Amino acid sequence: xxxxxxxxxxxxxxxxxxxxxxxxxxxxxxxxxxxxxxxxxxxxxxxxxxxxxxxxxxxxxxxxxxxxxxxxxxxxxxxxxxxxxxxxxxxxxxxxxxxxxxxxxxxxxxxxxxxxxxxxxxxxxxxxxxxxxxxxxxxxxxxxxxxxxxxxxxxxxxxxxxxxxxxxxxxxxxxxxxxxxxxxxxxxxxxxxxxxxxxxxxxxxxxxxxxxxxxx
Numbered sequence: 001x002x003x004x005x006x007x008x009x010x011x012x013x014x015x016x017x018x019x020x021x022x023x024x025x026x027x028x029x030x031x032x033x034x035x036x037x038x039x040x041x042x043x044x045x046x047x048x049x050x051x052x053x054x055x056x057x058x059x060x061x062x063x064x065x066x067x068x069x070x071x072x073x074x075x076x077x078x079x080x081x082x083x084x085x086x087x088x089x090x091x092x093x094x095x096x097x098x099x100x101x102x103x104x105x106x107x108x109x110x111x112x113x114x115x116x117x118x119x120x121x122x123x124x125x126x127x128x129x130x131x132x133x134x135x136x137x138x139x140x141x142x143x144x145x146x147x148x149x150x151x152x153x154x155x156x157x158x159x160x161x162x163x164x165x166x167x168x169x170x171x172x173x174x175x176x177x178x179x180x181x182x183x184x185x186x187x188x189x190x191x192x193x194x195x196x197x198x199x200x201x202x203x204x205x206x207x208x209x210x211x212x213x214x215x216x
Contacts, residue, residue: 035080035099035116038065044108045070047078049086049099054121056084058129058143070109076102082124097124123148133177137161139187148172156180156196163187168206174199184209 008025011018034052041048047070051063061084068088070076078088079096087096098115129144133154138161144150145165149172152162159181164171166186175182175194185191189208194200198215 032118034063034121035078035086037100037112037114041065041067042109045072045104047076047088047100047102047109049078054084055126055143055146056082057127058141058147060143070102070104072104072106074104076104078102080121080124082127097121131162133160133162133182135160137163139163140165149174150184152177152182154178156182159183159193161185161191164204164209166204166206168204170201170203170212172199172201 009021011021015021031052033050034054036050038048038050046067048067049065051065053060053062055061063084066086068078068086070088071090074090076088076090077092077098078086078100079093080086080099081096086099092098097120098117100112100115102112103110126146126148128149128151129140129147130151130153131138131140131144133152133156135154135156140150140162150162151174153176156177156179161183162173162185164184164186166189173182173184173194175196175198177196179196181193181195183191183193184202186204186209191209192200192202192211195215200215201212203210203212
């Protein structure tokens with residue numbers, strides 16, 4: 001948020017084509033509009049929403065604009081699933097991120113409350129990433145590193161390294177490989193070894209990967 005001096009390009013009274021600058025300003029903040037109410041397609045019991053970009057299990061995914069049908073004479077909860085689908089129901093679903101609560105009559109909307117929260121949307125999006133080890137050391141991608149959970153698969157003949165970025169964060173790592181352990185480690189420093197068919201929470205301090213929990 002800007003203070004008394006704005007960082008946004010400003011409109012001026014003498015400026016021509018003001019709509020061009022307004023459209024450009026709106027485009028620059030469009031990621032925050034994911035799931036927002038779209039007035040032009042909202043009518044009666046039809047609720048319109050804006051799409052956008054979100055990470056679905058570590059993959060950048062485009063979510064299209066769309067609509068959902070509200071239930072009449074009820075409180076409706078418009079929510080976002082981990083797959084990037086906007087759904088609506090008359091009860092809250094703990095698996096989903098809240099977008100809006102909408103109160104309806106038999107034929108239309110009487111009021112609505114914006115319940116979007118950046119933190120809950122971020123937690124929803126990061127999901128689970130899977131890395132096939134192919135019996136060799138593997139370095140995860142940026143998209144995979146954004147996920148909260150990393151799952152390794154494949155048949156191993158020895159302990160193999162799952163190389164993670166040296167950034168300050170935690171992962172839940174599930175070794176679903178057969179035949180060998182996985183060492184979670186950065187490009188340098190020390191790492192943590194997780195046994196076959198075990199799961200553990202690890203933490204990188206920016207230099208080394210450390211164990212938070214024992215294998216389970």
